[in-house]
Amino acid sequence: MSASTNSDGLPRWATLALLPAINLGAALVVSSLVILAIGQDPLSALAFMVKGAVGSGTGLSYTLYYATSLIFTGLAVAIANHAGLFNIGGEGQAYVGGLGTGLVCLALSGWPWYTVLPVAVLAGALFGAVWGLIPGYLQAYRGSHIVITTIMFNFLASALMVYLLGGPLIEHGQMAPESREFAESTFLPAVKEIAAGLGYRTSTLPLNLSLLLALLCAAGVWFLIWHTRWGFQMRTVGANEAAARYAGINARTTIVVAMAISGALAGLVGINELQGVQHRITLNFQAGMGFTGIAVALMGRGHPVGIVLSSLLFGALYQGGAELSFEYNEISPRLVVVIQGVVILFSGALEHMFRPALVRLLKPKAAASAAGQRA
Amino acid sequence: MSQTVPLSVPPQPGPWAVELVGIDKRFGPVHANKAVSLRIRAGSIHGLVGENGAGKSTLMSILYGFYQADEGQILVNGAEVRIREPKDAIALGIGMVHQHFMLVEEFTVLENLMLGAEGGALLKDGIRKARAEVERLEKAYRLDVPLDAKVADLNVGIQQRVEILKALYRGAQVLILDEPTAVLSPPEVQDLFRILDALRAQGRTILMITHKLKEIMAITDAVSVLRQGAVVASFHTQDTNEAALAEAMVGRRANPAVRRPGAPAGAPLLTVEDLSIFDERGVERLKRATFRVRAGEIVGVAGVAGNGQSELLEALSGMTPFQRGRVHVNGRDVTPESPMDPAQARRQGIAHVPEDRLRRAVVKPFPAFQNALLGYQDDPAMADGPRLNWKRVAAATARLMEDWDVRPRQPSLRTSLFSGGNQQKLVLGREMERDPNVLLVGQPTRGVDIGAIEFIHRRLLAMRDAGKAILLVSAELEEIMALSDRILVMCDGAITGELAAEDATEGLIGRLMAGITDDMEHGSRADAAGGAA
Numbered sequence: 034m035s036a037s038t039n040s041d042g043l044p045r046w047a048t049l050a051l052l053p054a055i056n057l058g059a060a061l062v063v064s065s066l067v068i069l070a071i072g073q074d075p076l077s078a079l080a081f082m083v084k085g086a087v088g089s090g091t092g093l094s095y096t097l098y099y100a101t102s103l104i105f106t107g108l109a110v111a112i113a114n115h116a117g118l119f120n121i122g123g124e125g126q127a128y129v130g131g132l133g134t135g136l137v138c139l140a141l142s143g144w145p146w147y148t149v150l151p152v153a154v155l156a157g158a159l160f161g162a163v164w165g166l167i168p169g170y171l172q173a174y175r176g177s178h179i180v181i182t183t184i185m186f187n188f189l190a191s192a193l194m195v196y197l198l199g200g201p202l203i204e205h206g207q208m209a210p211e212s213r214e215f216a217e218s219t220f221l222p223a224v225k226e227i228a229a230g231l232g233y234r235t236s237t238l239p240l241n242l243s244l245l246l247a248l249l250c251a252a253g254v255w256f257l258i259w260h261t262r263w264g265f266q267m268r269t270v271g272a273n274e275a276a277a278r279y280a281g282i283n284a285r286t287t288i289v290v291a292m293a294i295s296g297a298l299a300g301l302v303g304i305n306e307l308q309g310v311q312h313r314i315t316l317n318f319q320a321g322m323g324f325t326g327i328a329v330a331l332m333g334r335g336h337p338v339g340i341v342l343s344s345l346l347f348g349a350l351y352q353g354g355a356e357l358s359f360e361y362n363e364i365s366p367r368l369v370v371v372i373q374g375v376v377i378l379f380s381g382a383l384e385h386m387f388r389p390a391l392v393r394l395l396k397p398k399a400a401a402s403a404a405g406q407r408a
Numbered sequence: 409m410s411q412t413v414p415l416s417v418p419p420q421p422g423p424w425a426v427e428l429v430g431i432d433k434r435f436g437p438v439h440a441n442k443a444v445s446l447r448i449r450a451g452s453i454h455g456l457v458g459e460n461g462a463g464k465s466t467l468m469s470i471l472y473g474f475y476q477a478d479e480g481q482i483l484v485n486g487a488e489v490r491i492r493e494p495k496d497a498i499a500l501g502i503g504m505v506h507q508h509f510m511l512v513e514e515f516t517v518l519e520n521l522m523l524g525a526e527g528g529a530l531l532k533d534g535i536r537k538a539r540a541e542v543e544r545l546e547k548a549y550r551l552d553v554p555l556d557a558k559v560a561d562l563n564v565g566i567q568q569r570v571e572i573l574k575a576l577y578r579g580a581q582v583l584i585l586d587e588p589t590a591v592l593s594p595p596e597v598q599d600l601f602r603i604l605d606a607l608r609a610q611g612r613t614i615l616m617i618t619h620k621l622k623e624i625m626a627i628t629d630a631v632s633v634l635r636q637g638a639v640v641a642s643f644h645t646q647d648t649n650e651a652a653l654a655e656a657m658v659g660r661r662a663n664p665a666v667r668r669p670g671a672p673a674g675a676p677l678l679t680v681e682d683l684s685i686f687d688e689r690g691v692e693r694l695k696r697a698t699f700r701v702r703a704g705e706i707v708g709v710a711g712v713a714g715n716g717q718s719e720l721l722e723a724l725s726g727m728t729p730f731q732r733g734r735v736h737v738n739g740r741d742v743t744p745e746s747p748m749d750p751a752q753a754r755r756q757g758i759a760h761v762p763e764d765r766l767r768r769a770v771v772k773p774f775p776a777f778q779n780a781l782l783g784y785q786d787d788p789a790m791a792d793g794p795r796l797n798w799k800r801v802a803a804a805t806a807r808l809m810e811d812w813d814v815r816p817r818q819p820s821l822r823t824s825l826f827s828g829g830n831q832q833k834l835v836l837g838r839e840m841e842r843d844p845n846v847l848l849v850g851q852p853t854r855g856v857d858i859g860a861i862e863f864i865h866r867r868l869l870a871m872r873d874a875g876k877a878i879l880l881v882s883a884e885l886e887e888i889m890a891l892s893d894r895i896l897v898m899c900d901g902a903i904t905g906e907l908a909a910e911d912a913t914e915g916l917i918g919r920l921m922a923g924i925t926d927d928m929e930h931g932s933r934a935d936a937a938g939g940a941a
């Protein structure tokens with residue numbers, strides 16, 4: 034990740050910018066074919082999607098709101114990945130983390146949001162951390178595979194929340210499995226209030242202050258991974274466990290801590306979703322953000338900057354896709370999922386498919402410039 | 409064309425199996441191969457020597473299709489060919505055995521051989537055919553390997569044969585071997601050479617990279633010397649000698665380090681008593697080792713690989729726990745009840761260069777400067793609070809690279825892109841520059857070139873003279889004899905003898921290595937007071 038060229042000689046800029054662009058282009062071509070196959074005009078559909086995602090203040094606000102949650106879960110997956118762990122439990126960690134945040138917001142009725150926020154962040158991170166730490170512990174000390182245990186913990190989180198929202202936490206006298214609404218004072222300021230403060234009037238939009246928190250987390254994760262001793266140790270464990278042992282690094286505690294941090298990051302989704310938008314604990318508020326975070330981390334190549342960018346892309350896909358299925362009756366929300374899937378396929382799983390071709394394409398130029406230097 | 413290829417008189421007149429013409433390759437600023445031309449006679453063994461980073465592996469990787477040359481042509485059996493990937497090379501009858509084997513450890517030998525050449529969708533037919541063919545090859549070249557054993561259970565010598573067999577099974581007429589002897593013990597080298605001889609007798613062509621000039625003289629028909637990417641000399645082996653080759657390689661006469669008896673050794677810095685290690689099956693791999701290493705001496709451990717030397721280093725460095733005995737180091741007592749982990753060992757002033765350092769002492773995808781910190785990440789001088797100061801680390805790494813002649817001098821280059829020998833120098837430099845009290849070093853010169861061997865030997869002797877204790881494990885008897893003040897000989901996990909440098913002869917050490925301990929007039933069996941030299 035730090036070398037300026039790769040072993041096949043592809044320059045860094047091509048790896049970081051050109052290749053993802055090509056992958057995305059390929060995904061769009063395939064998506065167009067699918068849209069064509071169901072008898073729609075792909076160009077106007079895709080144009081509509083783009084317009085829906087970024088063409089208006091409202092669309093953009095939704096895009097950023099989705100991106101916020103994806104940054105949290107993408108960072109969570111990435112940090113575990115650097116420690117050599119495949120955390121598929123972002124979904125459950127986000128869910129349980131939201132419980133922590135929600136409980137704080139319920140308990141601190143009447144407190145102003147800026148005093149609630151730090152406590153809610155701590156609680157969300159803590160709850161998420163515990164949900165990540167247990168599979169981490171089981172992996173490090175008991176050898177239970179993290180992929181299996183995190184999946185199981187997703188189910189456990191679901192079961193726990195259904196129980197809590199169906200019983201102890203349900204709003205008195207209501208049928209819907211939801212908690213009561215938080216006190217209004219605890220709501221995170223959304224774009225509407227911020228805009229009003231600046232003298233603009235807008236309708237209620239979901240984008241809220243937690244986007245800043247997400248960006249802060251991205252910066253923090255960047256610092257942690259590449260500029261601290263602990264991050265160095267974690268990357269060593271992830272890349273070569275024998276070398277970590279040789280270097281006197283305790284791989285077990287490193288794994289447990291990495292999973293705790295990963296869970297904590299995922300646990301912050303609730304700040305955006307609950308304290309920011311829904312203002313109550315709801316069933317499945319995390320709605321797949323944990324899983325999409327895997328694709329986000331893959332596409333962002335484990336780097337916070339890449340994760341922020343791919344979160345924006347996936348946020349736009351969510352929002353543009355939602356608009357698209359509203360507008361076109363023939364295009365069901367499922368097709369939008371297909372489009373997202375194709376993007377994940379080309380940017381994640383088939384990330385390197387075009388690489389050899391690109392290397393060959395850029396090769397003659399590299400040789401020519403070398404010859405030029407010699408002359 | 410003929411002047412670019414100095415080899416004008418063939419050893420036995422015959423066609424060229426491989427011709428490389430004007431091969432040029434750059435990696436960014438590094439000019440790894442400069443207009444290299446080389447012709448290999450069919451049915452001959454051709455040696456390739458040169459300093460670390462001279463471009464040997466790169467050249468062979470181009471022939472095998474791992475890399476593409478920027479310029480130049482490749483001719484196989486007189487016809488120009490394009491080799492874009494290893495598949496093309498295999499189709500042309502070119503096979504390669506890498507220094508680091510590419511076998512699936514969990515598969516059996518037969519499964520490994522068939523990998524990528526399964527011969528059809530139904531495995532069963534393939535297996536039957538493969539077994540017959542492999543058994544034929546085994547017989548033809550006396551390559552004994554247990555076909556149904558798991559690769560992980562085989563020692564390196566046998567694993568290497570599996571690699572050779574794999575290449576032959578795919579129809580290799582030209583076999584490339586990159587430093588095949590680096591990991592072998594002397595008897596294993598003999599076995600390998602016997603196999604190579606048989607292959608040559610059958611008309612196959614072999615290209616072999618090595619740093620050991622003795623091996624060039626022993627087995628090759630012709631030899632080419634690479635220096636800084638260019639072929640600087642080619643010889644018929646019978647027309648040259650080790651000294652001339654060494655001079656062609658480094659551009660100066662060889663100047664081996666010589667040990668002078670140092671000042672009398674001081675107080676023991678490392679005391680080992682009754683140390684035993686049992687593996688997970690309960691087999692005693694190290695048997696009651698007892699010895700001391702004093703300040704200002706080098707104690708060499710001789711023995712055929714796999715006789716407990718690795719376990720000894722592992723235990724003393726804290727990498728594996730031991731089950732019996734006691735180690736006393738720098739005022740600290742280590743016992744099975746109060747073990748010492750590698751981090752504590754470092755804090756006790758123990759530095760460790762493990763035998764398979766390229767796997768465990770570096771993290772290959774990291775840039776070099778990060779590996780220069782590995783193991784010493786707690787050093788407060790390299791951090792400001794929680795923040796690692798990579799600038800400072802990189803500056804220190806640049807100095808280390810200068811001192812240890814690690815090439816290219818690029819601290820931020822990814823470690824895996826350095827040549828094998830240069831990675832080794834980075835690790836040795838890191839461990840020795842920290843000025844430890846006790847240095848545990850396994851195979852210090854494995855895979856490094858002649859110049860670097862001399863340099864490393866000088867540094868080891870300088871450390872000794874500075875009053876440090878050094879425990880040296882090496883498969884090279886010559887190295888042990890050249891550097892050690894005392895020599896421990898191991899066989900089957902036990903120390904079978906201890907000799908003072910003056911008393912050591914190859915014959916005596918050889919007998920002790922074989923476990924023959926009755927003829928001991930020159931040596932004394934190690935006991936608790938071992939170290940009286």
Ligand SMILES: Nc1ncnc2c1ncn2[C@@H]1O[C@H](COP(=O)(O)OP(=O)(O)OP(=O)(O)O)[C@@H](O)[C@H]1O
Binds near residue numbers: 041
């Ligand atoms: N993929 C790569 N990217 C950048 N530089 C490379 C790459 N591969 C090799 N090099 C550089 O090319 C030079 C030649 O390397 P090569 O591995 O061929 O050396 P070598 O002669 O085999 O050395 P050794 O005896 O140490 O194995 C070295 O300076 C090395 O760092």
Ligand SMILES: [Mg+2]
Binds near residue numbers: 829
């Ligand atoms: Mg090499």
